[in-house]
Amino acid sequence: MDNEKNEIHLEDLNTLDSGAVKWISGLEKPDKASQEIEEEEYERYIAVLLGEKEVAFRVIDIEAILDVPRITPVPGLPDYILGICNVRGEITSVVDVRKILGINVQRQKTRRERAAEKMIILRGELYSVGFIVDSVLDVLRVAERSIVKISAADGELAHISQFARGLFTRVGEEGRDNDVILIDTEKLLSTRELMQFQ
Template structure:
């Protein structure tokens, strides 16, 4: 069985992971231009190698309040439904290999919208992290509205 490479990142003290195939790059915090009329979790747009890239605060999207930028804060530049966006995370820790059978369903105690963003939970040794379902994190309609500005 071919392992799945994931990038592990942190929000607050929790670890999350996304498929490395969806990640274009990991960037330091850059200037964001605010765009009026977007949802609060969309912080604005930035110029990423000549492309206007929407920036989404994952902490705020998950209902944890806005991110506080630190030295370790990173933008994960990812492809979601064919659209390039930036995700604000506290840190991007490492790239690891997991196997599909290591992904367990999200616990029943996680309910509501949070559950729809998660593919499942991975336990490796004493580490536990959530696999984020990027395609559900931002709907096609939201992506369209963000692109229109």
């Protein structure tokens, strides 16, 4: 399969307003002046589904969104390291990010659910890594004032709070509000679990 045809590049993400992420070509980018004003007021995030939780990563931290490639397991590594894969000629570690974030999945996925999976390549200061997500949901425009901090004592969010910038509320299906956990990429990629295998 030609990976280039199955990738969503940053240049495509930057042309999208709110709405499901999809392959769009031929759209003009916003002019520089309006883009600068928008960037001063908002940050763009990609919302994804992990189990029953919605989390989001900043667009500027995302190298690519791909169909899940062939992953080669590496014996002797922890179960959250799914293996390695070849992305445009580079060997990339692939991680089950749900286990790092403490998100439990209680049941086996259906074939349809597996078909919806994507791999997000996150780029940090020191290295990049691939995370498997259950599906890509939306492109969010998030203002700093709309982020609600998560307390380390906040019940089921206590563990994930160490990797989060906070919560953002987006309008989901049928007009219902959904809380999205905004992930701090550097905090996530700085964890001992990931650093020791890079």
